[in-house]
Amino acid sequence: MRITLKYFGQIAEVTEKQEEQIDIEAQVIAELLELLYSKYEGLKSKDFQVAQNQELVINTAEITGAEIALLPPFSGG
């Protein structure tokens, strides 16, 4: 399945891109994250939530969407 990944803030700094398309065999979000952790070493230490097609999802959620975003919290003001 081909999905579009979107990265924000510190996450985009780790991946060195704001967006990419990848082909995955992963069925659930947790599997996708494992894949991303092995691809991007620095990702593991980052806090973020995952959204699938603009809806927040938990790690056990099935991958059904075309767009998955990794959203970190910002603290600056």
Add this chain to the structure above:
Amino acid sequence: MTNRYNRHIILSEIGQAGQDKISNAKVLVIGAGGLGCPILQYITAAGVGTVGIIDFDVVELSNLQRQVLFGKSSLGKNKAIAAKERLEDLNDAISIIAYPEPLTYQNAITLFEQYDVIVDGSDNFETRYLVNDACIITKKPLVFGAIYKFEGQVSVFNYKNGPSYRCLFPNPPEQGSVPNCSEIGVLGVLPGIIGSMQANEILKIILNLGKTLSGKLLFYNALNSKTSTLNIKRNDAVINEVLSAEHNFSAKSFTSSCEQNIAVSIQDIIQKETIQIIDIREPHELPKVDELSVISIPLSTLEYKLDSLNTDKAIYVFCQSGIRSKKAVQFLKEKGITNCYSIKEGALEIKRTCQVLKT
């Protein structure tokens, strides 16, 4: 006589009735920094009847790049008081209240109860979670904004049975894992954009006009001008957890790692005699600080050198930019050494201050 609010009143969507709602509204802004300044400027100009400003910090030269309420004459002044002075010139027909103190678990509830809308322009997670939880307890809508370098987030929480910040990020990230503006820098105009979006949300709430960002988190990227919006659902379990801990709320305290407790300005301490200044940079890092008596203990060796510290004296730690020194202070506090502080802007700040003191 032309009414000050004429351009609002002639909008059929607002009119005199809408302007009266704005005049009767009470809005509390947490933090008069990068976000707080444009928020305060626009809600004051709009005629919000009571504007509260809480900030314990003082205006520094490096704030003027983005904190547009302040000028050279504000340097060294408390931000809440300096903002009030500027805003009273902008609009003296409203009531502006400055609270030149930190927001704490002890004062938040009483303070929030006196306002209709709470606005978060703070710069650290600890305050953000405190603000969120106090809004849940006092049932106040929260207009949220946060920034990171070139990106910003805006939302409305706790409004009309909508989600809270904890429904999005249930718990604060580990201390020090997400740097703030003073540590990593920020494009000056970014808080101007995000703060203005927050001011817009405030007015929509007061006027009950249009659609707020309740249930949504808006991301804005200043480098490509792209916005993305994500849907957030209310998580009752998370909110009930905050409510069930309500009786403990005012007994809580900030953990030691909060910037307001540990980061200090070198100017405040340089004249003190009973202190130890520790350079936790690696030996090769420049510039060397030779203006003061400094002990070199690289961060990587700190855990083995604890015995060499004189805990009878206050310990001031510095590095290059204030990030590693904060980690070091965190570590020392975990080891039971509580009388320690991180020098905000590191070696360069010390050199600069020594230079000024010499001349």
